[in-house]
Amino acid sequence: MTRATILGLLAMSAAACGDEAKTVTPDAPTEAEFVTVPDEITADTTWTADKPYVIPRFTHTFVRKGATLTIQPGTEIRGEKGAVLVISRGAKINAEGTVDKPILFTSNQAAGQRTPGYWGGLLVLGNAPINVNVKSTPPSNEALFEAFSNADGESGKFGGDNKTDNSGIIKYVRIDFGGYNFVADREFNNLTLCGVGSGTTVDFVQVHGGADDGIEFFGGTVNVKHIVSSQNEDDGFDTDNGWQGKAQFVIVQNIAHRPGVVLEATNGYESDNHGTAASFEAEPRTLPTVSNVTLIGDHNFTEQPSFAAVFRRGTGGHYMNHIWLNFPKGIEFRDPQTETQLLAGNLTITNSMLFSNDASATNLPPAQATGDIIEANYITTAGATAAGRADPHNSFGVDPGMPSAMMSRTQPDWKPMANAAALTAGAAPPNDGFFDTSATFAGAIGSVDWTAGWTKYPQN
Numbered sequence: 001m002t003r004a005t006i007l008g009l010l011a012m013s014a015a016a017c018g019d020e021a022k023t024v025t026p027d028a029p030t031e032a033e034f035v036t037v038p039d040e041i042t043a044d045t046t047w048t049a050d051k052p053y054v055i056p057r058f059t060h061t062f063v064r065k066g067a068t069l070t071i072q073p074g075t076e077i078r079g080e081k082g083a084v085l086v087i088s089r090g091a092k093i094n095a096e097g098t099v100d101k102p103i104l105f106t107s108n109q110a111a112g113q114r115t116p117g118y119w120g121g122l123l124v125l126g127n128a129p130i131n132v133n134v135k136s137t138p139p140s141n142e143a144l145f146e147a148f149s150n151a152d153g154e155s156g157k158f159g160g161d162n163k164t165d166n167s168g169i170i171k172y173v174r175i176d177f178g179g180y181n182f183v184a185d186r187e188f189n190n191l192t193l194c195g196v197g198s199g200t201t202v203d204f205v206q207v208h209g210g211a212d213d214g215i216e217f218f219g220g221t222v223n224v225k226h227i228v229s230s231q232n233e234d235d236g237f238d239t240d241n242g243w244q245g246k247a248q249f250v251i252v253q254n255i256a257h258r259p260g261v262v263l264e265a266t267n268g269y270e271s272d273n274h275g276t277a278a279s280f281e282a283e284p285r286t287l288p289t290v291s292n293v294t295l296i297g298d299h300n301f302t303e304q305p306s307f308a309a310v311f312r313r314g315t316g317g318h319y320m321n322h323i324w325l326n327f328p329k330g331i332e333f334r335d336p337q338t339e340t341q342l343l344a345g346n347l348t349i350t351n352s353m354l355f356s357n358d359a360s361a362t363n364l365p366p367a368q369a370t371g372d373i374i375e376a377n378y379i380t381t382a383g384a385t386a387a388g389r390a391d392p393h394n395s396f397g398v399d400p401g402m403p404s405a406m407m408s409r410t411q412p413d414w415k416p417m418a419n420a421a422a423l424t425a426g427a428a429p430p431n432d433g434f435f436d437t438s439a440t441f442a443g444a445i446g447s448v449d450w451t452a453g454w455t456k457y458p459q460n
Helices: 003-012 150-156 338-343 381-386
Strands: 045-047 051-053 060-063 068-071 077-078 085-087 092-094 103-107 122-123 168-176 191-194 201-210 217-218 223-230 237-240 246-253 270-272 289-296 307-312 317-325 331-335 346-351 353-355
Touching: 060 150, 077 085, 122 168, 191 201, 217 223, 217 289, 307 317, 331 338, 338 346
Parallel strands: 045 068, 051 077, 060 085, 068 092, 077 103, 085 122, 092 168, 103 168, 122 191, 168 201, 191 217, 201 223, 217 237, 223 246, 237 270, 246 289, 270 307, 289 317, 307 331, 317 346, 317 353
Antiparallel strands: none
């Protein structure tokens, strides 16, 4: 969708959305201080660190098929209101920063005045398998991203049959204050990965202060490592539509609140197979393998029921070496199709710690209405062994030994204290070439703090 098209649509809907279409003008820098990003990038392009790049107001900048966008270490990309950078299928992004010079994607507002959800963040569309439309008539292995219209054409679609598809490199990158709500219930996130393949590198990425999810996967097979999802206003790590990738070393810090703003439930995890009841069993099924994750909630967030994790709508997945700590509610399993996956051993939680997530000793929600899944039957030792299943080796009520600074907004610390129980609570992750098998601790950090030097936690 071109900038002109978007501005025209916004003009027609100004009364409803409370905003009006305006001439494209920068929110922070002057004309001499920035480079304006075009509506589309059709040839190989390099962005350098000498000036910030600004995506104009309500512009979807597409990197089109066949083009590669290279972003040098230390470069800053700013989005004006409603802007988003889209890497289309067949295009690539090579955004490879360093510890000392990470690449920053942020709102084009003054520092200290950046608003969650002001812009749309980074969206990557790939050719890997998804299940969005496999049960549609006629069935299809691709889909149009939910916040786009048919006017965006092929560049707005994702999905395919290439599991090893390569959309480039995103490494030592920070993305903050994204999550623009372009259409009701069809928000962007700080980082959105749609049908992205395993040939893509996503490593050392921070997603901070967004109005929607920190990171969301719509299918695909992409693997991710060293992810910090801090102070986002919806779920920390959201998986949908058949994501079958892997993840290791992930931190979720869900403590974002804005006075006077009613937020959505800020779950640590939210995992669905498919959003439509008739397609809860769609294939490929959401079935990731995830190890070494620290998820921290906030008991003070009571506006919405927020869980350490919600697994629903037929999802699967293997989760090990986790810490879930301080959420208002514990882990929740929902829907008969999800219990089918639990019974088949396709949804497992092992060698993990749940502590201080609610008032109950088990840190698990009480039984709900008829047909509710009893979480204890699958993730506690007593419940699983009584049901004839293997001991999942999870602990409940054991303090993992995290520092009080885990809750800090400006200088958080997620490294366990000396002799912490978390340091010996895990097990060796799968030996498949992706996972660091020496990480036999629970949580994202052992003896070395891999977040040091490149992450930041800006406040408003």
